[in-house]
Amino acid sequence: MIERSPAIASNETGSRAALEAMIRFENVDKRYPGGITALQNVSLRIDKGELVVIAGPSGAGKSTLLNLMAAIEHPSAGRVCVNGEVLQDLRARSLPYLRRQFGLVFQDHRLLFDRNVFDNVALPLRIALFSRGDIPQRVRAALDKVGLLGRERTMPIALSGGEQQRLCIARAIVHRPAILLADEPTGNLDPDYAVTIADLFKSFNQVGVTVVMATHDRAVIDRLQPRVLRLRDGQILEQSA
Template sequence: MIQFTHVFKRYPGGFDALRNINVKIERGEMAFITGHSGAGKSTLLKLITAIERPSRGEAVVNGRNLLRMPRRRIPYFRREVGVVFQDHKLLFDRTVYDNVALPLIVTGADQHEIPRRVRAALEKVGLLSKEKMYPVTLSGGEQQRVGIARAVVNKPPLLLADEPTGNLDAALSDEILDLFLDFHHHGVTVLIATHDWRLINRARKRVLELNHAELVRDTGAAA
């Protein structure tokens, strides 16, 4: 599913965000990326989603070499990757339903299929009863669940999350983690970047630890 071989990412000015990353994540696996602020966690996720390109090395995601992928193919590639952000990135002038439907509309899904898929995603995260509400009326945990529903509405085989519980208390963080664990149990490959060791220890899955742009620890296959 994901294989990085001697991957480097250097930004203009000579700053190395990632150095010599070698990692393989199998289809259906769940893993956490952790490390100090600036260690390279977000950069690694940006490479996986083709927001950024490696400076050198080989990065293969779902059978596609990201360094060689033509720009015109990137939007199609991203349909196979769901992304959950810490700050939700919801549209506050649209309803919960409309926010979740947006990826389907953008990718040209069958208009008759959209309502069923949106409501299935909202039911999965426990928010079907709030489909007509606006995000501003929801709690932080509920907004994050809308973001998760939007990320999975296309049924992507790969789900990434960048500090998805960073603004939530412990109880809400556990609820969000349980959603990710459930997706994992249904065969989705899940990769979560987080500082939250309590969450990592609770999940008991594989851990990739970055330190100053290098991968310094990999606990191996998921539990």
């Protein structure tokens, strides 16, 4: 787990050059077939241990930006660099190992409804070939963090929307990723739950995890006090510290 240094916590612009970049975009374009431009000439830098929110209205390109960071999509032009790796240069067989450094929180949760809570959370550990002895302990720790400890045998269908979202977060953090990427994690939640989820992300960031979250929820942004990248029509309008 990365320990967060005071320098990162302060987020001082002057010291940024000295910090190690976790994610770097250089003049990135993303165009889809049919001439749709999702991102245009985007350059950005996210340092290790930062908490960044990508804000903007629907269709601004927030999800595309996250997909490019997670190596789910290819940029049409420019360079995307994650943890020192240029994604375009990465061989296909190396991709899964890069992805294991991420924790992904999906807007639609993507839970396995034929598996119980334990098996859903254990999935990334099994994929990364963690030892069988380690798995229960790590799963319980992740469930404890999201307040679902004791629900291991419950099927996801029996959970509320908020609990399903927390289950998705537990799955994203169980293998202690270096980067947590969350796409509208509070999108379908009522305001109270949204604040709880925001606090969860803040707590992960406080122990050194780089957190990048796409949201248009004003309350969440106010609660987290993050660096905000404001997107509109595929371009970064402003970056606030």
